[in-house]
Amino acid sequence: MDTEQLTQQLDPVFKAQWLFRQHKWDDCIALCTELLAANPYDQAVWYLKCRALTLQAWVDDTDFEEEGMADSLLDENATATLPRPGTSLSRPMTGTAMGTPGMRPISSSGRPLSGYARPGTGSARPGTQGGIESAMQGARPGTSRPVTALGRLVRLGTASMVSEAGGPFIRVERLDLKKYAARPELAKVLFDYILYHDHNPRKALELANYATQLANFEDWWWKERLGKCYYMLGLLREAEKQFASSIRNQPMVVAYLQLAKVALRLDQPKNALDVYTKAIEAFPGDPACMLGIARVHEALNEETEAIAMHKMVLEADPANVEAMACLAAHHFYSDQPELALRFYRRMLQMGVSTPELWNNLGLCCFYASQYDMALSCLDRALSMASDDAMADVWYNIGQVAIGIGDLGLAYQAFKISISVDANHAESYSNLGVLELRKGNIDAARSNFRVVQGMASHLFEPFFNGALLAYKLGDFQEAFELATKALQLCEGHHDSLELLKQLKTHFAML
Known part of the structure; x- marks a missing residue:
């Protein structure tokens, strides 16, 4: 049978x-x-x-999520308008802690890319470079609700209700929540349904309040859920109290993670590190807490501490993809592509197969002088890539073409990258250099100016524009652009040399 x-x-x-x-x-x-x-x-x-x-409909809400435009503009939880470097996510450590921007690509907030896409790492916080501007660019004008975290959840909740035939499974407005709170087993299931399926934190908060009172304020689970409701409603101080009270009743990893997330939302990374450290003392070897410490160190541009913690994560959990990806990116940008290749191959053996992984494999093979494998890996990435990753793959194909001396292929690859993503700043910058090699001075200057307005966090287009202006005799423009390049990348040797020549020329006038 x-x-x-x-x-x-x-x-x-x-x-x-x-x-x-x-x-x-x-x-x-x-x-x-x-x-x-x-x-x-x-x-x-x-x-x-x-x-x-x-x-x-379950979503892991222990990760630090993206902040919408309204969250950035209407945040009233700032503790300091001008914090000291290293004590706030808006002012990370500077200098050569994470390598020079010319060696490692950076995000619009000025932080080097970690090698692993996580919520909250792609956008700048208020006060960082491009924070409000990027939030405004990403907004959708004309929508009836501000782009906030709760706004997205509300739209997700309505969509999930409409998808069911005959209306929603449970009409929460008609329930007697006090009656359900007296039955803990049903109350917990109903609470999770209201919070994660219906995305209605107000009703969930009402149910949690009744259940907490009936439990004589001694049930850690209900206090942790109360903290989640307060967090989703933007009441961060109340959420912090509930998570701390939950930990006092019963230390749990999830409560520590939620408390650290509140500290990060309040822009208190040092407090978050203290919370993660206490969690590791209570739960030695927990990968989630160690990953949290590594993420905070990365956000503060403290690479040495972040790399050490990622290695500890791999000792505790050898199959952790995030730690592998971050270590691989570190070794790649430290001129060790062979070591990075070993991490990426390990991820491939574990069953991870994404266009980003094949793209990174191709680059590692190319810089490790395995040219036959590089092109096949990039071709595989191209066949799997969606519109989000297609531009990056073509950009890297252009980089490989430059490395092997095929400038025609590089020119076409950068053109295709721009056609896929009209805001791909790196492709515009490299295309400007290739146009200059062809003698198309006007086209090169136009590309550099496009990048300067599009990605003001990159120093290369400012230096390239300054060098071109210097050769054309426009010394004033060259001085302004070289100064801007030095502001973005302190200690850039070529910019310093160009400024020195310009100052010598001005002194002779």
């Missing part, structure tokens, strides 16, 4: 439980819906469907 015949003879409730354990949420929900249509008062099936719907 095959598996299909066996499953057909199973009890329907047991079959729904089996589907639930197999993480087949859609099939489990459909079967539970049929059973509830026959018997609407079956609490076991109601419980199972509620859990399946919740896990289907």
Whole structure:
């Protein structure tokens, strides 16, 4: 008798439980819906469907999420308008802690890219370079609701409700939450459904308040959930108190992670490091807490501490993809492409297959002098790439073409990169250099000016524009652009030399 015949003879409730354990949420929900249509008062099936719907929409909320435009503009939780360097995410450590910008690409906030895309690392915080401007550019004018974290959750919640035939599974507005709070098992399931499926933190907060009172304020789980509700509503100080109280009742990793996230949202990275350190003391070797420490050090441009912590993460969890990717990026930009290649190959053996990984493999192979493998890896990345990654892959193909001396291929690759992503600043900058080699001075200057307005955090277009202006005899423009390049990259030798020549020329006038 095959598996299909066996499953057909199973009890329907047991079959729904089996589907639930197999993480087949859609099939489990459909079967539970049929059973509830026959018997609407079956609490076991109601419980199972509620859990399946919740896990289907579950999101790991321990990570630091992206801040929307309204979060940036209306944030009233700032502790200092001009914090000291290293004590705030808006003023990370400067200098050569993370290498020179010419060696390692940086984000619009001025921080070197870590090698792993995480929420909160791609956009600048208020006060950082390009923070408000980038938020305004990313906004969608005309929408009825500000782009906030809760605004996105509200839209997700309405979409999930409409997708169900016959309306929502639970009409929370009609429930007597006090009655459910008296039954802890059902209350916890209902709370997670309201928070993660319906995305209604106000109703979830009401239920958590009733349940906490009935538990005599001694249940760590309800206090941790209260903190989540306060955090989603923007009441960060209240959330901080609830998470701290939850830890006092019962130390748990998730409560420590949530408390550290609140500290980061309040722009207090040192407090977040203290929270992660206490968590590691209570739970030695926990990878999530060690990763949190590494992320904070990266945000503060403290590379030595971040790399040491990533190595500790791999000792505790040898299959951690984030630590591998960050260590691989570190070795690649430290002129050790062979070591980076070993990390990327390990990720490939673990089953990670993304266009970004194949792209990085191609670059590592190229700089490790494995030219035959480099082109095949980049071709694989190109076949898998979506519109988001396509421009970067073509840009790297152009870089490889420059390395092998095929400037025609490089020119075409940068052109294609710009056609895919009209805001790809690096491709414009390199295209300007190639246009200059062809003798197209006007086109080169136009490309440099486009990049200077598009990506003001890159110093290369300012230096290239200054050098071109110097050769054309426009010394005033050359002086201004070289000064700007030095502001973005302190100690850049070529910019210093150009400024020295310009000052000598001005002194002779």
